[in-house]
Amino acid sequence: MSQKFSYSVGIGVLLLSLLWTTLAVAGEIRYIPQNPLEGRRVFINKGCIKCHAIWGEGGTIGPDLGKVGFGRNIFQLAGALWNHSPRMVEKMLERRLPRPTLSEQEMTDLIAFLSYLRYLDEPGDPQRGAQLFREKRCIVCHRVGEEGGTIGPPLDQLKRFVSPLLLAQTMWNHGPQMVFTMRMMNIPRPQFQGKEMVDILAYIRSVARGTAPQPEYIQPGNPVEGQKLFHKKGCDVCHAIQGVGGTRGPDLGKKQLHKSVTEVAGIMWNHAPQMEAEMQVRGLSFPKFSQQEMADLISYLYFIGYYDESADPVHGREVFVQKGCLNCHQVEGEGEAIGPDLSRSELLTSPIAFTAAMWNHASAMEQWIAERNLSWPVFEGNEMADLVRYLQTVQQKMSQQ
Numbered sequence: 001m002s003q004k005f006s007y008s009v010g011i012g013v014l015l016l017s018l019l020w021t022t023l024a025v026a027g028e029i030r031y032i033p034q035n036p037l038e039g040r041r042v043f044i045n046k047g048c049i050k051c052h053a054i055w056g057e058g059g060t061i062g063p064d065l066g067k068v069g070f071g072r073n074i075f076q077l078a079g080a081l082w083n084h085s086p087r088m089v090e091k092m093l094e095r096r097l098p099r100p101t102l103s104e105q106e107m108t109d110l111i112a113f114l115s116y117l118r119y120l121d122e123p124g125d126p127q128r129g130a131q132l133f134r135e136k137r138c139i140v141c142h143r144v145g146e147e148g149g150t151i152g153p154p155l156d157q158l159k160r161f162v163s164p165l166l167l168a169q170t171m172w173n174h175g176p177q178m179v180f181t182m183r184m185m186n187i188p189r190p191q192f193q194g195k196e197m198v199d200i201l202a203y204i205r206s207v208a209r210g211t212a213p214q215p216e217y218i219q220p221g222n223p224v225e226g227q228k229l230f231h232k233k234g235c236d237v238c239h240a241i242q243g244v245g246g247t248r249g250p251d252l253g254k255k256q257l258h259k260s261v262t263e264v265a266g267i268m269w270n271h272a273p274q275m276e277a278e279m280q281v282r283g284l285s286f287p288k289f290s291q292q293e294m295a296d297l298i299s300y301l302y303f304i305g306y307y308d309e310s311a312d313p314v315h316g317r318e319v320f321v322q323k324g325c326l327n328c329h330q331v332e333g334e335g336e337a338i339g340p341d342l343s344r345s346e347l348l349t350s351p352i353a354f355t356a357a358m359w360n361h362a363s364a365m366e367q368w369i370a371e372r373n374l375s376w377p378v379f380e381g382n383e384m385a386d387l388v389r390y391l392q393t394v395q396q397k398m399s400q401q
């Protein structure tokens with residue numbers, strides 16, 4: 001019986017993955033991670049944590065990776081890893097640590113994890129939150145602790161919310177009713193910038209009455225689920241992502257939504273009135289979100305632009321020459337054949353596999369470079385994306401011949 005069961009599950013998974021491939025082809029964003037926190041395990045197992053902290057937890061030999069920004073897309077992150085390889089090895093030799101090599105899956109997870117760090121919020125500041133609670137007039141309608149009005153419900157029970165995303169989600173769902181009351185009372189609809197929502201929650205948690213019931217945590221979002229929700233909740237009726245979708249609202253592929261989760265929740269809140277008005281015109285109902293849905297949707301918005309489609313193969317060719325790859329790799333009949341012809345590499349179908357292979361052969365390159373007194377080739381901005389696109393273009397040309 002169990003065999004039959006696993007058989008039908010197998011078929012189901014197969015059908016699903018077929019469905020997913022077709023969906024993915026239709027102009028959808030590629031390389032969105034399922035669970036970006038998976039890479040935390042790689043970060044620990046490969047010993048990164050011995051030298052790097054994340055928001056203060058971990059080693060201090062390298063920079064705290066929660067605090068440095070290194071671009072938003074796969075190649076910028078792969079570039080940051082590559083660039084620091086010699087310094088890292090130097091420190092490792094001093095400490096006799098083994099040099100970590102990475103499989104494609106490990107590189108995938110690690111890059112998604114590093115990229116995700118900015119999505120998680122830093123802790124809020126309750127003092128600033130107290131000030132905002134007044135300035136934004138929440139205090140006129142809401143009591144929390146010993147102070148505040150009674151037009152809206154008291155907010156003490158929000159003490160259990162560990163993540164400000166839960167506050168954003170509750171406010172979003174109550175938004176239409178709350179805004180209606182505000183209009184009646186001539187109170188302007190509040191707008192949220194940056195960390196403001198995080199600070200307000202920190203304030204609520206610090207003054208709320210009673211002991212907190214079961215604290216509520218939120219699962220980090222699943223961007224792949226979020227991509228489906230973007231369609232299911234009708235966002236694509238008005239918004240395109242990189243050219244595909246509605247035109248009533250801005251193309252969200254062109255907006256910088258690589259921000260912390262609460263910041264993006266704030267941006268959505270700020271634009272809700274226009275959205276609601278547009279929806280009424282079309283007879284659409286205002287979308288409500290469960291906690292998980294809000295997290296999924298926002299993590300999807302966060303990962304837009306994770307795989308940059310706009311790389312420049314012509315510039316990539318220059319990069320390939322400048323970084324000295326021709327010293328060991330032949331492409332289009334030029335260069336030395338010490339390593340393989342990279343335009344024939346099977347790894348080009350997966351940019352992450354390609355960058356993992358680069359990372360793994362860094363030590364061999366280092367030696368070679370040291371012997372010749374050359375300097376380590378550093379990748380900046382989109383250089384690595386351009387280089388890979390160049391090789392992919394050559395590969396395509398060859399396969400058409």
Ligand code: HEC
Pocket residue numbers: 043046047048049050051052061062063068069070080081083084087088091092095097100110
């Ligand atoms: C032996 C210590 C050590 C280990 C282990 C180590 N690093 Fe580093 N890392 C450093 C140092 C030192 C720097 C700063 C290098 C520099 O300034 O060029 C750095 C820099 C970085 C940067 C660039 C940060 C920036 O400011 O752009 C990234 C990304 C990074 N490391 C990721 C990792 C990952 C991922 C791992 C695990 C696979 C790892 N490191 C393992 C020491 C280490």
Ligand code: HEC
Pocket residue numbers: 133136137138139140141142151152153154155167170171173174175177178181182183185187190200
């Ligand atoms: C003009 C009065 C008014 C102001 C100002 C106001 N609210 Fe509200 N709020 C309400 C009302 C009324 C409700 C209940 C809406 C409903 O029943 O859907 C509500 C509901 C909420 C809820 C859901 C509470 C729950 O228990 O489900 C939250 C969270 C909230 N407001 C937060 C805020 C914050 C934060 C501010 C300031 C930025 C604010 N509100 C400003 C009137 C207001």
Ligand code: HEC
Pocket residue numbers: 230233234235236237238239248249250252255256267268270271274275278279287297
């Ligand atoms: C009926 C049309 C419509 C629908 C449906 C819609 N939006 Fe919007 N959206 C807009 C318009 C119009 C703007 C620009 C409003 C403005 O400039 O304030 C906007 C702006 C935004 C912005 C801000 C972009 C920026 O940085 O300026 C985000 C984020 C956003 N929408 C997300 C969503 C999400 C997520 C959904 C689905 C839950 C959604 N929208 C559904 C019309 C819509």
Ligand code: HEC
Pocket residue numbers: 323324325326327328329338339340342345346347354355357358360361364365368369377
């Ligand atoms: C000092 C010589 C040398 C230089 C310089 C060099 N490589 Fe390599 N590379 C090799 C050798 C040898 C191999 C095959 C053995 C290995 O993987 O370690 C290789 C393999 C690779 C692979 C794996 C290909 C596959 O299909 O398995 C990639 C990707 C790669 N190199 C990228 C680059 C890039 C990009 C540059 C320029 C920044 C570069 N290499 C510079 C020697 C070099």
